Amino acid sequence: MSMFCYQCQETARNTGCTVRGVCGKNEVVANLQDLLIYSLKGLANVVVKNNIAAKDLDGINEEVLTGLFMTITNANFDEEAIEKQIEKMIALRDRLVELNGSAGLHDAALFSVGDREDKLSKAAKVGILATENEDIRSLREMITYGLKGLAAYVEHANNIGLKEYEINDFVYEALNALLDDELTADDYVALTLKTGEFGVKGMALLDQANTSRYGNPEITNVNIGVRDNPAILISGHDLVDLEQLLEQTMDTGVDVYTHGEMLPAHYYPAFKKYPHFAGNYGNAWWKQVGEFETFNGPILFTTNCIVPPRTPGVVDRIFTTGASGFPGCMHFVADENGKKDFTPIIEMAKTLPAPEEIEKGSIVGGFAHNQVLALADQVVEAVKTGAIRKFFVMAGCDGRMRSREYYTEFAQALPKDTVILTAGCAKYRYNKLDLGDINGIPRVLDAGQCNDSYSLAVIAMKLQEVFGLEDINQLPIVYNIAWYEQKAVIVLLALLFLGVKNIHLGPTLPGFLSANVANVLVEKFGIAGIGTVEDDIELFLGE
């Protein structure tokens, strides 16, 4: 058995992981994930061929999103959990076939599999390389990765109770289109942009869900030191999980700290009422191996960003929920009312020492669209007077590669009349540097999680309106984005759909882009990679 995966920025040699993932994913997990995606395409085939509306598929819609989410980089390493999800999707698919008939359906909608070995043998025939034409494969995979990112964002919105069936309808349409051998490269380019359009809708939905339930993010100083109490570290993105954990830890003597992408939770007014919501511990996801050791307490993963732990002491303290999973770790499942009982993790926390301090001080964030637009007059004035020469959107991801030091050096080298707009875990490359402010406006404005890149787009569109510009690309905004996994792919596709051109993407261009598809992105959208800090700054600041 072997595997093939090239969905993330750290893929081996930027061409594909073929023996074991750089992320730690083994070949069984990789192949089962391929089969899970195939079964989702099959279910979509039944839905589309029979014109079934997503609004009639409650329950199934959620399982499809979870299935996609489970295959995101660093989300789920649990062979059994993925195998169970395949079986669930096939059973749901078969029920739909039974009700609607099987005429004209694709193999993906009809195949059956038995034990693990049988599943792996089927997976070998339906994985990424089953599409022989390199360009079609590249486009199909780019759309697939966009759908994975979209699914993650929509699942969070659904967890808060907000749904938009139009998005689910599109997910079925796109998954089914990925099976269609009649479609041309041009058709898939059009579908790629349509995926971006729904990326905007998905991020807008999540923004609406988060802000309607937890309030609009506001400027906040977040403590990065520690207290003396035992504590739980919560990682990932799901704010409902955080809310439930904060409620259940009230008056228990256990503090809660955020990690990685959960940091922006501190910016929401609703979470400020919890006195035991103690601060943020550590940095971006890839530094967790050392940081989890010194944290001392248990860790709850609500979504992706798991790095397989090496020390037994740490793995025993890891818990998962939602689409995340790791073999041997306790997994929390919601009851019929959506409630998760976090008692085991709270009880464990009480028995463990308080976190060890690894840094002191605070970081500032909370510059999502509502907060920035509240400062609009100040910002517009600073642009008009030349106090702010340019904005640099440096949203996106952080990762292990040394080449990502570029982003810290780039932030440090930017002239003092420039402002960085950030979102996602890329921020950890520069959010602890003292870059100062411009007339009271901090030079690093953190909007939030990677999905809050939507906020940055809203801000850009508002500035376009204020300055009366015809084209969003006339704004003094440069896009120098770092990517790592599939949520960043949907953010990129969303920006392309919004008409943003000349995005620089690094530290490497995606390995899943064939030469021809890369050319299309260069010619149509001006996408480019990164160079040296000096050359890029000169290029970006050239008038």
Ligand code: SF4
């Ligand atoms: S997710 Fe990335 S690192 Fe992991 S197997 Fe796929 S390409 Fe390799």
Ligand code: SF4
């Ligand atoms: S910022 Fe990037 S790496 Fe971090 S969680 Fe979002 S998509 Fe993943």
